[in-house]
Amino acid sequence: MEQSAHVDTFARDHLPPQDQWPVFLLDNPELAYPARFNCATELLDRTVEAGHGERPAIWSDVNGVPHATTYRELLALVNRSAHVLVDEMGLQPGNRVLLRGPNTLQMAVAALAALKVGLVLVPTMPLLRAKELKQIIDKAHISAALCDKRLTEELERCRDPQNEYFCPDLKQIRLFHDDAADSLETLAASKPDHFTACDTASDDVCLIAFTSGTTGLPKGCMHFHRDVLMMCDLFPRHVLKPTASDVFCGTPPLAFTFGLGGLLCFPLRVGASTVLIEKLTPETLLQVVERFHATVMFTAPTFYRQMAPLLPRFDIASLKKTVSAGEALPDSTRRLWREASGIEMIDGIGGTELIHIFISAAGEAVRPHAIGRAVPGYHVQAVDDAMQPVAPGVIGKLAVRGPTGCRYLADERQTKFVRDGWNLPGDSVYLDEDGYVFYQARADDMIVSAGYNISGPEVESVLLQHDAVAECGVIGVPDETRGQIVKAFVVLNPGFTPGDKLVAQLQDYVKNNVAPYKYPRLIAFVDALPRTETGKLKRFALRTL
Known part of the structure; x- marks a missing residue:
């Protein structure tokens, strides 16, 4: 590894032993980065140097009026904030800094400033509570936090010695989205607009992204400065193919690598612009497309399904590309969106451990029911328990x-x-002879009933085609005779009444559209499905309903 620029060497010291690392495929000429660079400089300074300084970088909604922050203005905001992190907070390269806030200009500025200083960024979801924050703070030995003023309550509990979630390592919190005299923005206003970025090594850790793990303690995924550029130079370059004229929008939080890439790093890498709006609904996301003339959208399958019937109310003529990730995309949702919008969805599977999307397809390369193929630079295969490749299908x-x-x-x-040497994300899939990947289920969620393997997402996709079904989740539940049986949790559309008659109709519908053994022997009607902050269905939570 290159000599680290970190004064605080905690991150590098706590990497796993190299014999436990996956094999890294780094011989791609597209990824021939220098041994030393800072990813924030590459994403921002270089873009200004390339002549994009006066172009909009980040669009915000200011009292109902679209407001553009140009690349040159964003660079100045980041540099001034970087001075605050060093001059006022005394932070040194390698220190971990927790970042807490919704999708706003201030959140993006704080993230880029921390990276430029050479800190290790630890972004967290806005809805996390003190108990969850303590797990992250203790695990990463975090001494400082940058926090949106509106989200301080839970974090302050971690600084209270009388609280059960007290974190002795957490010494200081600096607020943003705040006009107080000691806030990040107020202090930054008097700082110089030039800052010399930390001379980080390409393999210095710059990000610890904690998984939104469904069980057990969250896992901290450590990524290097080079990894941030790699996520910008593979899926976007080969599949999404953005240009400087694009306007990005979407719902994933910047604290989630799906959002960090899709709503900040990807647009910055090509000189495009992004719209950062907090607390979007399906309706307000379509308003964003109309008002800001967005061309690229990132969100979860559930949003696309809910937006489809609303499209006639909005002018979305500017929208050209829509990306779905975060959970399995039902084929019925893909078709519904295509019929409503005329846009073929770009599906993708990624993961916090690999920082972003590594399987996808766009346009004519899309194949029915498949996620796509390995993004150039990645190799994928389906393996058995002995790690041997299995045959196509x-x-x-x-x-x-x-x-x-x-x-x-x-x-x-x-x-x-x-x-x-292989990463195992925990998904059950099969590949066809052309290398297309067909998602079946999370490996732990594959339903085995009377010897048959049944994919919960496949059953969900069929149920979603029925007029009565707004949302659904399918799991296996114990059964003395069959081992497991299929159970569906269904949220109904308005105008449909739950009852035995509708249960029978839904069961028959599944039997008539896929192999009959896959039909849900149990159906429960619920008002809503449990989901994570990133929109993923909490299948484990269904087991407690």
Whole structure:
């Protein structure tokens, strides 16, 4: 590894042993980065130097009026904030800084400033509570936090010695989205607009992204400065193909790598602009497209399904590309969106451990029911329990290799995610002879009933085609005779009444559209499905309903 610029060497010291790393495929000429660079400089300074200084970088909604922050203005805001982190907070390269806030200009500025200083950014979801924040702060030994003023309550509990979630490492919190005299913005206003970025190594850790893990303690995924550029130079370059004229929008939080890439790093890398709006609904997201003339959208399948019937009310003529990730995309949702908008969805599967999307397809390369193929630079295969490749059409565990991969922060689960040099994201898939990947389920969620393997997402996709079904989630539940049986949790559309008659109709509908053994023997009608902050269905929570 290159000599680190970190004064605080905690991050590099707590990387897993290199014999537990996946094999990294770094011989791609597109990824021939220098040994030393700072990713914030590459994303921002270089873009200004390339002549994009007066172009809009980040669009915000200011009292109902669209407001553009240009690249030159954004660079000045970031540089001034970087001075605050060093001069006022006394932070040194390698220190971990927790970042807490919704999708706003101030959140983006704080993130880029921390990267430029050479800090290790630890972004967190806005809805996390003190208990969850303590797990992250203690795990990463975080001494400082940058926090939106509106989200301080839970974080302050972590600084209270009388509170059960007290974190002795957390010494200081600096607020943004705040006009107080000691806020990040107020202090930054008097600072110089030039800042010399930390001379970080390409393999210095710059990001610890904690998984939104459904069970157990969250896992900290450690990524280098080069990894941030790699996520910008693979899926976007080969599949999304953005240009400087694009306007990005969407719902994933910047604290989620899906959002960090899609709503900040991807547009900055090509000199495009992004719209950062907090608390979007399906209706207000379509308003964003109309008002800001957005061309690229990132959100979860559920949003696309809910937006489809609303499209006639909005002018979305500017919208050209829509990306779905975060959970499995039902084929019925893909078709519904295509019929309503005329746009073929770009599906993708990624993961916090690999920082972003590594399987996808766009346009004419899309194949029915498939996620797509390996993004150039990555290799994928389906393997058995002995890590041997299975034949085309045979379900196995997804295995991935590429230029990015899993490096957990001091976590024994490293050896479960990485085996024989391959990343194992925990998905059951099969590949066809052309390398297209067909998602079946999370490996832990595959339903085995009377000897049959049944994919919950496949059953969900069929149910979603029925007029009565607004949303649904499918799991396996224990059964003495069959081992497991299929159970569906269904949210109904308005105008439909739950009852035995509708249960029978839905069961018959599934039997008539896929192999009959896959039909849900149990159906429960619910008002809403449990979802994570990023929109993923909490299948584990369905088991408690």
